[in-house]
Amino acid sequence: MKLICIGRNYAKHIEELDNERPEHPVVFLKPDSSILLSKHPFVIPPFSNDVHHEVEVLVKIKKIGKHIDEKFAATYYDEIGLGIDFTARDLQAQLKEKGLPWEKAKGFDGAAVIGAKWLPVSDFESVDDISFRLESNGEVVQQGSTREMLWKIDALISYVSQYFTLKIGDVIFTGTPAGVARVQENDKLKGFIGDTEMFSINVK
Numbered sequence: 001m002k003l004i005c006i007g008r009n010y011a012k013h014i015e016e017l018d019n020e021r022p023e024h025p026v027v028f029l030k031p032d033s034s035i036l037l038s039k040h041p042f043v044i045p046p047f048s049n050d051v052h053h054e055v056e057v058l059v060k061i062k063k064i065g066k067h068i069d070e071k072f073a074a075t076y077y078d079e080i081g082l083g084i085d086f087t088a089r090d091l092q093a094q095l096k097e098k099g100l101p102w103e104k105a106k107g108f109d110g111a112a113v114i115g116a117k118w119l120p121v122s123d124f125e126s127v128d129d130i131s132f133r134l135e136s137n138g139e140v141v142q143q144g145s146t147r148e149m150l151w152k153i154d155a156l157i158s159y160v161s162q163y164f165t166l167k168i169g170d171v172i173f174t175g176t177p178a179g180v181a182r183v184q185e186n187d188k189l190k191g192f193i194g195d196t197e198m199f200s201i202n203v204k
């Protein structure tokens, strides 16, 4: 399975990192080896002093497809999750400056948190109005709604499927809202969709 990630999908997050607003969705992949094993802590890797949390809504693909028309995209998923796209921001900045790929900064072991809990799409009035947040040590550090996405879930599925065949079990990370920040040892991170706790992890 593959993890397809979207960058720069929330206007305020683009501003906070001083990035350009993209013309098309920014797409990158994380390997399956980057998935944080369940019940394991997230260990800050030795090559970074500035690992950021990026909380993101996840979409699990249930059907194989390519060149998917946006109007049929909703038939390719029926579960919504929440996760973290951990990013070694210092390393990413170096790579970006040199015009090199980001993978080392975003695809390292443990960099992908996929909450164990998945919610059926039928739980939501609309997938384009899902409120979510990340708490660090009990304080809200990021919050957003899929309403604020520059490209909504169905548009993303259509777009990425022009390049990558989507397979059963693939997960799409749909981008992070503002509020990304450095994690520190002993932080306790909890993600919520509405009032439902989707994951809880410790940083070591």
Ligand code: ZN
Residues within 6 Å of the ligand: 005, 006, 007, 054, 056, 085, 173, 175, 176
């Ligand atoms: Zn991200």
